[in-house]
Amino acid sequence: MLHLTNLTYHPTACHQPILKAINLELAPQKMGLVIGPSGSGKTTLLEILAGLAEQTAGSLYWREQELNSLYLQQLSGLVFQFPERHFCGGTILEELRLGHPELTRDRIDQALAEVGLEHLPLSTSPNSLSGGQQRRLAFAVQLIRQPHLLLLDEPTAGLDWSMRRQLVNLLAKLKTHWSLLVVSHDAAELVDIADQCWTLHQGELVSVEKEGLRSEE
Numbered sequence: 001m002l003h004l005t006n007l008t009y010h011p012t013a014c015h016q017p018i019l020k021a022i023n024l025e026l027a028p029q030k031m032g033l034v035i036g037p038s039g040s041g042k043t044t045l046l047e048i049l050a051g052l053a054e055q056t057a058g059s060l061y062w063r064e065q066e067l068n069s070l071y072l073q074q075l076s077g078l079v080f081q082f083p084e085r086h087f088c089g090g091t092i093l094e095e096l097r098l099g100h101p102e103l104t105r106d107r108i109d110q111a112l113a114e115v116g117l118e119h120l121p122l123s124t125s126p127n128s129l130s131g132g133q134q135r136r137l138a139f140a141v142q143l144i145r146q147p148h149l150l151l152l153d154e155p156t157a158g159l160d161w162s163m164r165r166q167l168v169n170l171l172a173k174l175k176t177h178w179s180l181l182v183v184s185h186d187a188a189e190l191v192d193i194a195d196q197c198w199t200l201h202q203g204e205l206v207s208v209e210k211e212g213l214r215s216e217e
Contacts, residue, residue, distance in 0.1 A: 001025060001028065001062070001063055002024070002025065002026040002049075002060075002061070002062055002149060002179060002181070003024070003061040003062075004023060004024040004025075004061075005060075005061070006022070006023065006058040006059070007021070007022035007024075007048070007057075007058035008020060008022070008055060008056050008057040009041070009048060009053070009055050009056050009203075010056045011056075016202075017203055018041045018044050019044060019045060019048075019055075019203045020204050022045065022058070022205045023205070024198065024205060026179055026181060026196065027179070027195075028148075029178070029179060030175060030179060030195040030196065031171065031175040031179075031181075031194050031196075032179075032180065032181045032194065032198070033182050033183075033184065033187065033190050033191060033194035033197045033198070034181070034182070034183040034184075034198045034200050035183075035184060035185070035186070035187045035197065035198070035199050035200070035208075036183070036185065036200035037185055037201070038185060040200045040201055040203070041203045042153070042185075042200055043081075043183065045200070046078055046151045046153055046183060047078070048060075049076055049078075049149065049151055050073065050076045050077075050151055051068075051069040051070065051071070051072030051074075052073075052078070060072065062075055062149075075148050075149055077142030077149070077150050078142070078151040078153070079139060079141075079150070079152050079153065080153050082157065083135070083138035084126070084134035084137070084138060087127070087134070087137075090125060091122060091123050091124060091126075092112075092117070092120060092121075092123070092124050092126060092137065093108070093122035093123065095141060096111065096112075096140060096144055098141075100144060100145075103144065107144060108122070108144070111140040111144045114139075114140065114173075114174065114177075115136040115137070115139045115140045115143070115170060116136060116170065117136050117137060117140065120133075130163070131158065131159055131160075131163055132159055132162075132166055132167060135163075135167060136170065139174070143174075147178065148179060149178070149179045150174065150178045150179070150180050150181075151181050152180065152181070154183065154185070155167060155171065156168070156184070156186075156189060156190070164189055165189065168189050168192075168193060175193070175195075192210075194210065197209070197210055
């Protein structure tokens with residue numbers, strides 16, 4: 001169980017807090033969906049949960065254990081928006097092994113199977129993959145680390161409708177093994193597979209029913 005209590009982020013350079021007393025609970029093997037416009041604080045929330053930024057106030061817990069940034073980095077795997085732009089490996093194998101030279105072939109095969117890329121040769125260049133395949137590879141890069149919590153920033157951004165549908169199906173599969181927290185400006189395709197939904201506006205998080213999001217489409 002992920003539990004956020006009065007999480008606030010207010011950098012000294014900002015007049016207003018970016019996140020205002022956020023309270024959130026997400027059960028294991030569930031997908032949470034946070035909907036909000038650009039500038040609402042969605043990416044900042046994910047960066048705090050990934051241990052890349054530290055909250056100004058409030059607490060984060062996983063299964064009753066309070067977490068600091070170091071624990072969060074071990075707990076979470078963050079896939080940024082357009083992650084394929086940051087690929088560094090010349091092959092799929094190199095991309096997966098970056099920072100993990102000790103990885104066994106079994107772990108690599110398992111991660112690729114989770115995202116539906118097990119049929120591709122490991123010598124394939126990431127740059128030669130389709131947009132949807134590149135996004136799947138970015139997921140595999142994080143899954144290799146065996147995180148408890150997978151954080152996804154606008155996972156369908158830049159994909160055509162067919163690739164978006166495939167990606168939604170993949171997320172529905174992944175949540176059977178991991179807890180997922182997804183942020184997006186658009187609820188359209190993701191709301192049907194979400195277990196919990198929130199809106200984030202000007203740093204304020206509000207729990208909403210899925211039906212309410214559907215009625216806004």
